[in-house]
Amino acid sequence: MRLASKDVLGLQDMSTTDMQLILDTAESLKEIISRPIKKVPTLRGKTVLTLFYEPSTRTRTSFELAGKYMSADTVNIATTTSSVVKGETLRDTAKTVEVMGMDMVIMRHPISGSCHYLAKILDASVINAGDGMHEHPTQGLLDMFTIRQRKGRLKGLRVAIVGDIYHSRVARSNIWGLTKMGAEVVVAGPSTLIPPYIEELGVKAYTRVEEAIEGADVVNVLRLQLERQQKGLFPSTREYARIFGVNQERLALAKVDYLLMHPGPMNRGVEIASDVADGEHSTITEQVTNGVAIRMAILYLLLGGATDETAD
C-alpha cells in the first residue's frame, strides 16, 4: 500500500482513495502512541528532515515524533540557525540535505507553492507542512480523522469553518478534503477575510457567523492572526470578538452533539471563548494526538509501505 504520488502537497489533488487510505492507516497506528514502549521498527534506516521556515510547535513536533515512533532518523533544520540566514536559497538548502541522504523533506514555508517548487527540485518525498495561504494537508487530514472518529462518518455532516478564511491554509485543506468526502462545508468571517470566488471551491460563505453555525455538526474555528489588524482588515480584536467570536451563545445554534475544533494556537477571548475551548464539545487536545497518528500514517505510506523489511 502506497500513495499515488511521491509527495503530499495538498488535498486539492489528492484522491479520495488516498485520503481514505491515510485515515484508515492512522486508525491502526494511533494505538502505538499510547503504548508504554512507543517504538516500532517500520521506518528503520529512513531519514526524515523537517525544514521549517516559520515557527511551529505542534506540527513540527508531531512530525518528529511520528518519525521517531516508527524508528526513522529525524533531523530538524530551524532556518534561524542554518545557512538560510546567510542568504542560501531554498534550492541550495534542499540539494545540500538531499545529497546527505534524506529520504523525505517535510517543509513549512511562508510562501504558497513553495512545496510544489521543492518537489520539482528533489527526488526525495516532500510533505507540505503548511505553505503560505495555500494548503496544510496534514492538518486537513487530522481534522477529518478527528471528525470521523467522533462521528463515525464524514459524508453528510455540516462543517462550519469560522474566522480568517482568506489567509488560512487550514481552511483550504479542510474545504478540499471534506467536500471530496461528501461533507457540506460552510465558511464564515468578516467580508475582508473571505477571499473572492471561495464558493467555487464548493462551499457556501456567510458573513454572519450565526448562519454558518446553525445546524452544524462541527464548528472549526481558525486562528486570527493579529497582524491583520494593522493591514486594515478588521478594526480591533474587541469588535472581532463581539461580531465573529465563537462563544457559548452562538454554539447553541449548532446541533446538540456538535464538535468544536481549533487548529491552534488559540487567541483565547478573541476568535474563541475560553469556556467553550475547554468545554465538553472541544476536540482541541485530541486533534493534537490525532496529528501524530496522521503523520505516522503518511510517513509509513510514503516511506515504508512497499519496502521489503526482510531484505537486510
Place this chain on the structure above:
Amino acid sequence: MKLLIKGGRVIDPANKVDAVQDVLVKDGKIAAVGKDLGSEAAEKAKVINAKGKLVVPGLIDMHTHLREPGFEYKEDIASGTRAAACGGYTSVVAMANTKPVIDTASEVTFVRERAATTGIANVFPVGAVTKGQKGEELAEIGDMAAAGAVAVSDDGHPVQNGEVMRCALEYAKMFKVPVISHCEDRPLAGDGVINLGRVSTVLGLRGMPAAAEEAMVARDILLAELTGGHVHLTHISTARSVDLIRWAKGRARENGFTVTCDCTPHHLTLTEDAVEKYLYDTNTKVNPPLRTIADVEALRRGLVDGTIDAIATDHAPHHLDDKDVEYNYAAFGIVGLETAVGLIFSELVAKKLITAALAVEKLTAGPAGVLGLPKGTLQPGADADVTVIDPAAKWTVDSATFASRARNTPFGGWELTGRAVLTVVGGKVVAEDGKPS
C-alpha cells in the same frame, strides 16, 4: 548593396498596401515596391524568394527592457537587439528602469551610442518621467527629448501622485513626447503577485485586483484631458481598461488630448489559469498579472475595433536565479521578443480572431504612429527595415535557443505556426530563421 525580395505578400498598412509585390532595397533605403520589378532591379542584387510569405515593414516593439546599463547579467543591448532581430523586430523602444535610471540626456546618449556600436536593431530610448523614477520631481524631459528620447515613462515605478502626473503630461507636451504609463495603483495592488480572482484564492497567492490597473487608467485619461497631453497606457490587461480607453478615444479628438494604448502577446493568449496549470511556475509571474478569459477576449476585441493601437512585448528578461525561487520572491516579467510573432500568428491570426494585415499594423504602423517614429513603412526612401514572416512555419518554443540572454518564458514547449524568417535593418540582413546572421 541591393536586396530584392520577390513575390511575397507585401502588407504595408502605413501605405495601405496589401498585394503580391516585390520590394527592392538599395543603399539602406527602400528603393521601390511594385509588381514584378524587372531584371534591372535584380541586377547585382541578392534575390530572396518570398513566395507564400509576408513582406512587411520591420516590426517595432514599443516596450522592451534591454537592462543596460546596470543589469547586463539579465540582458544587454547586444543580446536584446539580437533577440529582437531573431523575432522579426527591427526597432525596439528601450525602457528607462536601468541602473542608473535613464533620467538625463547623457544617459539617453549612452544608450543610443551603445546601440550604435553593439546593437543590431534600432534602439529608441525612453527617458524617465521623474528623477530616479521616484515619482517626485520631473526629470529633464526637454533635454532627454533633444537627445533622442522618444517618450518618457517611469514604467514599473508608476507615478502615484496625481499632481506629478499632471505636470508630466503638461510638460512633455511641449516636446511632443508621450508619457507612457504603467497603470497601477500601488497600495491597491499591494503585495499581490497574480490576478485577484479564483486562482489567487485556490493557490493562496496574493491577488492584485483589476481595479488597481483600471483606477489608474481612469486617472490618466482624465489628466490627459485636463492637460491636453498625450498619455500612452502600456500593457493594458483588463476588460474595463479597454472600455475606459474606448470611451476616452471617443472624446479625445474633439477635446484636444491624446490617449493611446498597447497590450502584450501574453495578455492576449494566457489567463490566470496558467499559474495553476503550470503549478506555480514563476515564469507566469508578470505585472500586470495574467487575467481572466473575459479580459483576454476584451483585449482581442480592442485590437479589432481600433481601441488598442499596438501590440508590445514588455520583453522583461531576467536571470535564471531571479526566477528559480519561491513564487513571491521571483521577479516579475516574461521575455517576449522571440515569441511574439509566433504567438500572434498561431493564437490570433490562424484562429481568425484578427487578420494578418491587422496583426502587421499593430506591430508596425501602430507603434510608429503612437511615438511619431519614421519607421513602420515601406515607403520608397524610408530606411530599409523589412521583416519577412512565414505564416506557415511550424516551430516549437525552446528557450535554450533564444538569442536573448534570458529564458523566462511560460511558452516553453508551445508549438507555434508563424515565424519571422528574415529581418533586415537599414538594408542589412541581421537575422534569418530565428538566428542572428
